[in-house]
Amino acid sequence: xxxxxxxxxxxxxxxxxxxACLSLPPSGPFDPAFARLTAGEIDRLPLATRFDPPLGSxxxxxxxxxxxxxxxxHLGDDLNGIGGLNSDLGDPVYAAAHGRVIYAGTPGPGWxxxxxxxxxxxxxxxxxxxxxVYAHLDNIAAQPGQxxxxxxxxxxxxxxxxxYLAHLHFEIRRGPYVxxxxxxxxxxxxxxxxxxxxxxxxxxxxxxxxxxxxx
Numbered sequence: 283x284x285x286x287x288x289x290x291x292x293x294x295x296x297x298x299x300x301x302a303c304l305s306l307p308p309s310g311p312f313d314p315a316f317a318r319l320t321a322g323e324i325d326r327l328p329l330a331t332r333f334d335p336p337l338g339s340x341x342x343x344x345x346x347x348x349x350x351x352x353x354x355x356h357l358g359d360d361l362n363g364i365g366g367l368n369s370d371l372g373d374p375v376y377a378a379a380h381g382r383v384i385y386a387g388t389p390g391p392g393w394x395x396x397x398x399x400x401x402x403x404x405x406x407x408x409x410x411x412x413x414x415v416y417a418h419l420d421n422i423a424a425q426p427g428q429x430x431x432x433x434x435x436x437x438x439x440x441x442x443x444x445x446y447l448a449h450l451h452f453e454i455r456r457g458p459y460v461x462x463x464x465x466x467x468x469x470x471x472x473x474x475x476x477x478x479x480x481x482x483x484x485x486x487x488x489x490x491x492x493x494x495x496x497x
Contacts, residue, residue: 317459317460317461318458318459318460319384319400319411319458319460323458324400324402324409324411324458325402325409326382327381327382327400327401327402327409327411328380328381328382328401328402328429329380329402329403329404330379330380330381330401330402330403330412330432330483331379331380331404331485332379332432332483332484332485332486333378333379333414333432333479333480333483333484333485334376334378334379334432334433334480334484335361335378335480336361336375336376336377336378336414336416336450336452337361337363337370337373337375337376337439337450337452338361338363340491341488341491342361344363344364345361345362345363345364345370346361346362346364347359347360347361347362347477348360348361348362348449350475350477351473351474351475351476351477351478352470352475354466355466355467355468356465356466357453357464357465357466357467357470357471357473358415358417358451358452358453358454358465358473358476359451359452359453359475359476359477360449360450360451360452361449361450361451361452362448362449362450363439363448366447367447367448368441368447368448369448370439370448370449371420371439371440371441371448372420372421372438372439372440372448373438373439374435374437374438374439375416375419375435375436375437375438375439375450376432376433376434376435376436377399377414377424377430377431377432377433377434377436378399378414378432378452378480379399379401379414379432379483380401380429380430380431380432381399381400381401381414381429381430382399382400382427382428382429382430383397383398383399383424383425383426383427383428383429383430383436384398384399384400384413384426384460385397385398385426385460385462386398386422386424386425386426387422389462390462391442391443391445392442392445392465393417393418393442393462393465394417394418394419394440394441394442394443394445395417395418395419395420395421395422395437395440395442396415396416396417396418396419396462397415397416397419397422397424397436397437398413398414398415398416398460398462399413399414399416399430399436400412400413400458400460401413401414403483410456411456411457411458412454412455412456412474412479413453413454413455413456413457414452414453414454414455415451415452415453415454415455416436416437416450416451416452417442417450417451417452417453417465418439418440418441418442418445418446418448418449418450418451419437419438419439419440419450420437420438420439420440420441420448421437421438421440422436422437423435423436423437423438424436424437451465452476453465453473453476454473454474454475454476454479454480455472455473455474456472456473456474457472459472
């Protein structure tokens with residue numbers, strides 16, 4: 283075969299191979315590590331003007347933080363009822379702020395049931411996105427895509443299907459990436475201190491109580 287014909291055959295072969303690769307369905311399960319909110323989705327997120335604790339009564343009364351952020355490489359706060367052990371199993375978990383459910387499921391055995399809410403913060407430099415993460419849930423009471431309001435019940439305290447004593451693993455994450463990811467790491471990654479974030483974004487005087495939980 284002459285050099286021009288060989289070059290043409292080679293080019294045609296590459297084109298067919300490329301078309302075949304593009305036509306093949308993706309293999310394996312969807313990897314949420316590569317998912318992120320689009321600019322349009324971010325723009326349509328509810329504006330969160332106030333954040334409250336997700337567990338307990340007003341001002342997180344009757345709860346305590348058993349494992350704070352960054353203690354033992356922990357990327358969130360472990361919130362418990364003051365009775366300890368499994369005394370808070372089934373207690374209601376509330377949305378910390380207005381937001382949209384961007385994940386609701388079971389990413390792995392160590393996580394149990396998880397809900398991730400995305401919130402839009404007002405900023406001079408443009409919309410800022412933060413996520414609140416609620417893990418080890420016993421039950422999920424919100425669906426992907428649903429808009430939830432601050433103080434709305436979205437689930438109940440669980441044990442990650444028996445992996446731990448009952449508690450709520452609560453995280454604050456910065457950015458638009460939809461990824462259950464990990465709960466422990468040597469670096470803080472995109473996580474923020476939940477206790478400090480709630481304190482800085484309460485946007486209400488200390489005497490103003492949270493709304494009464496909905497029946």
